[in-house]
Amino acid sequence: MSISEYVGVMARASTTSDVFNAVADVHRRQILDVLITGERAVGAIVDELSLSQPQVSKHLRVLSEVGLVSNRAEGRRRLYRLQPEQLAPLHDWVTTYERAISDRMDRMDDYLTDLQRQGDGSDA
Amino acid sequence: MTRDRHGSAVIEYPSALEILTTREFDAPIGLVFDVLTKPEHVRHWFAPFEDTMTVCSIDLRVGGKYHMVFVTSDGTECSFRGTYLEIEAPTRIVDTWLFEGWPGADAVETVELQESGGVTKVTMNLAFRDQAGRDHMTRTDGQEDSWDKMEDYLGSLVDASRPIG
Numbered sequence: 001m002s003i004s005e006y007v008g009v010m011a012r013a014s015t016t017s018d019v020f021n022a023v024a025d026v027h028r029r030q031i032l033d034v035l036i037t038g039e040r041a042v043g044a045i046v047d048e049l050s051l052s053q054p055q056v057s058k059h060l061r062v063l064s065e066v067g068l069v070s071n072r073a074e075g076r077r078r079l080y081r082l083q084p085e086q087l088a089p090l091h092d093w094v095t096t097y098e099r100a101i102s103d104r105m106d107r108m109d110d111y112l113t114d115l116q117r118q119g120d121g122s123d124a
Numbered sequence: 125m126t127r128d129r130h131g132s133a134v135i136e137y138p139s140a141l142e143i144l145t146t147r148e149f150d151a152p153i154g155l156v157f158d159v160l161t162k163p164e165h166v167r168h169w170f171a172p173f174e175d176t177m178t179v180c181s182i183d184l185r186v187g188g189k190y191h192m193v194f195v196t197s198d199g200t201e202c203s204f205r206g207t208y209l210e211i212e213a214p215t216r217i218v219d220t221w222l223f224e225g226w227p228g229a230d231a232v233e234t235v236e237l238q239e240s241g242g243v244t245k246v247t248m249n250l251a252f253r254d255q256a257g258r259d260h261m262t263r264t265d266g267q268e269d270s271w272d273k274m275e276d277y278l279g280s281l282v283d284a285s286r287p288i289g
Contacts (some may be wrong), residue, residue, distance in 0.1 A: 021229075054152070093189060098135045100172075102131060102133040104170065105145070106129075109129055109130065109147075109149055109150075112149050113151075
């Protein structure tokens with residue numbers, strides 16, 4: 001993995017952290033799980049999750065701000081829909097993070113091998 | 125003859141907010157613990173390129189802090205810092221974890237070591253704090269950001285089973 005990939009992901013961190021912060025709430029994740037199955041009006045989400053309506057509205061606002069949900073009017077209702085492509089930066093971050101961790105463990109492994117070859121032993 | 129373990133790190137997601145890394149090393153547990161915790165060792169493996177690590181400060185005691193910084197080839201600084209919550213050499217370290225380029229995502233890191241037949245297995249669990257939990261801590265914290273209160277709160281997160289959905 002190249003260092004520029006690693007840095008590119010970290011540099012996008014502020015954008016990713018908005019989505020991450022949005023997802024880092026158990027109730028918001030529950031709302032996303034409901035919306036995975038299809039569009040819903042606020043009232044339907046309230047019923048399905050037994051959260052209060054103000055709570056659901058507040059969470060939908062946060063999710064909308066980071067683009068994870070969108071909404072449209074249908075008559076007098078407002079229907080909310082999941083925008084899963086917004087999760088892509090999070091997924092990219094995870095993939096690059098995994099490679100960074102794996103590479104770091106490989107470097108630690110090589111270093112441990114070198115140390116033991118030099119005969120430093122344990123409890124240095 | 126030791127096997128080549130390159131690429132053998134296993135990364136799993138026990139919950140939406142946790143990253144669990146498992147990796148085995150052909151080395152005794154005491155040495156692995158030292159390599160994980162002593163700056164003179166950490167400098168050699170933490171950064172993608174060892175000669176770009178500019179800060180490697182580790183105060184290995186409960187309440188002590190660590191700070192790691194490396195600089196990439198195009199000059200970007202990557203800074204990690206935290207505080208040690210638990211230390212049981214050579215089997216366990218618990219600390220807070222923050223990558224400073226990502227201020228919202230502080231976490232608790234739990235590292236455990238276990239040796240069997242000259243092979244040490246290391247597990248590292250990074251548990252990001254739930255937004256609701258963070259809001260709760262802010263409300264009950266009162267005036268300033270007290271390390272004692274954070275330590276208690278994060279300690280309880282580590283000990284109790286977390287109701288992550």
